[in-house]
Amino acid sequence: MFQVLLYTQWKWSRLIVTVGTVAGFALPIVSVQGAAGAARNPLETGALLAAVQSWGALYPVLAAALGLLVAIATWAPDHRGRHVYALALPLPRWRYVLLRFGAGLSLLAAPALAVLAGALLATASATMPPGIQGYPVSLAVRFALAVVVGYAVFFAVSSGTQRTAGAILGVIGLLIIVHIIGGVAGVDLDVVGRLQGIVLGWPGPLGIFSGRWMLLDV
C-alpha cells in the first residue's frame, strides 16, 4: 500500500523534490563560498558571519516552500476526484491520511539529506578563520525539522475543503483588518505583531523557522 502511494506521490511531486534536493545541496556550498569571498582575513570574521547569516535566511524559505508544494501536490489528485476514490478504498480514513502523510514525508527526506551532504562538503572544504566552526549536522537537522513542520501545517490545511482553506484565510484577513483599523483609530492593538510572536516565537508552532540559520558560527 505504502509503496504504491509513495510511487504516485513521487510521480506528482518529482519536479518539486528534485529541484528542492538540488537547491538543498547547493545552498550550503554557495553560502560558504559567497561568505568566504566576503572575509579574506581573520579580521573580517564579522563580515563572514554576516554573509553566512544573510544566506541562512534561504533555509527556512526553502523548507517552507518544499512543505507547501509537496503538501499541495499530495492532495491535488484527491481534490480533483472529490475524494471519491480514496473514500471507496477499504481502509480507515485516518490510515489513508497517515499513509499519504508518510509518503510525502519520505520524499522530503531527499532535500533534507541533500542539505546535510551539501553542508558537510561545504564545511569540510572551507578554510575557516580561527574561532569559527561549522555546524553542518545541526543545520541539517534544523532544516529537516522545519520541512516536517512546514509540510505538516500545509498538509493539514490542504487536506481540507476549499471552505476550510477559505475559513483560515478569512481569519488571517480579519486579523489584518483589525490590526489596520486599530492603527487608524490610534489604538495599539498590534494583533499581527502579537500573533507573530505567538506563532513564530519560541515555543510557538512555527518557531523553528525564525532565528539565525548559521552553517558557520563562533
Next chain:
Amino acid sequence: MTHAVAIQHLHYRAGKRFAIPDLTLTVPTGAIYGFLGPNGSGKTTTIRLMLGMLRPAGGTITVLGHGVPNDVPRALARIGYVPEQPHVDPTLTIDETMRFHAAFFSTWDWPWARQLAATFALDGGQPFGRLSKGEKGKLLMLLALAQRPELLVLDEPTEGLDPVVRRDLLAAIIEYVSQREATVFISSHLIHELERFCDWVAVMDDGRLAAEVPMERFKNSVKRLRIANPPRTPGDTPFVLLARESTNGRAETWIVRDWAPAMAAYFERTGSSLDDIIDLDLEEAFVEVLRAFRARNR
C-alpha cells in the same frame, strides 16, 4: 432470504433543498438490483451513504453484514464500485492505476484483470486522462470487477457511452455475476438497459422510494386498463390505482399496479366493464409509478 444491503429508516439532509427523509430498502443477496430514478432523485446520495462516504443523520445501513459507516472498510474490501464521474488520477497510466488499485484489495485477480484489459482493448501505457469516455468507463469497470467483489455498486456506469461500449460493459457484468453469483446494485435512468438484466427494481424520487419490487412483477403488474362506465369512486380496489384519465364521458383509462387477471371481477361488481388490458413496457410503467407517487406526495 439474506440481504446484501439493508437500509432501515435512513435519514439524511444535504443543505436546505434535498433530504432523504425515511428510506428503507433491501437488496437480496445474488440479485441484480436496478435503482431507477430521475436526475436529482437521490440515487447517488443513497449510494454514497451505502458506501460510508456520507454520514447519515439517522437510520441504519448494513452492507454485506457490516454496519455502515462504522465498519465500512471491511465492507468496502468486498465491494466493487463504479462511480458516476471518473474518480481515478488522470496522470496515472492504466497499468499504474491497476497496480495502485490492486495494492488495496487482497482479492485482486491479476490474470483476470489482464484478460479484461485485453477484452476491453485497453493499452496499459495510456494515461487515464487521455482515454476516451468509453475507455474510462471500461477501466473503471475493470477495476471494480478484477477485485472479485461480492457486491458490485454501479452508479450510472454506462451514462454517455456509445451502444457498443455499453454492451461490452453489461456483458462483462453479466459474465461476472453468472460466474460468482455476486450481487449487483446498479443505478441508472436508462430504463431499457436495466429491463434486460435486472431481477429487482426500485424507483426513487425526491429522496423517497416510490417502489421496490421484483422486475417481473413490476413489468407484469403495471397495466393500462380501458374501462367503460367506470365507478365514480373506485372504493376498495384489489389493485393499486396509480392514475385515471377520462377519455370521454363514459370511458376511462386506468393505470394500475399489482394487477392480476382475477381482479377483473372487481369491474363486474362495480357495474363497469373492462374493455381492454394493455401491457406497459418498463419505461411506461416507471413513468406512471413516478407520476402517481408524485401526485400522492404533492
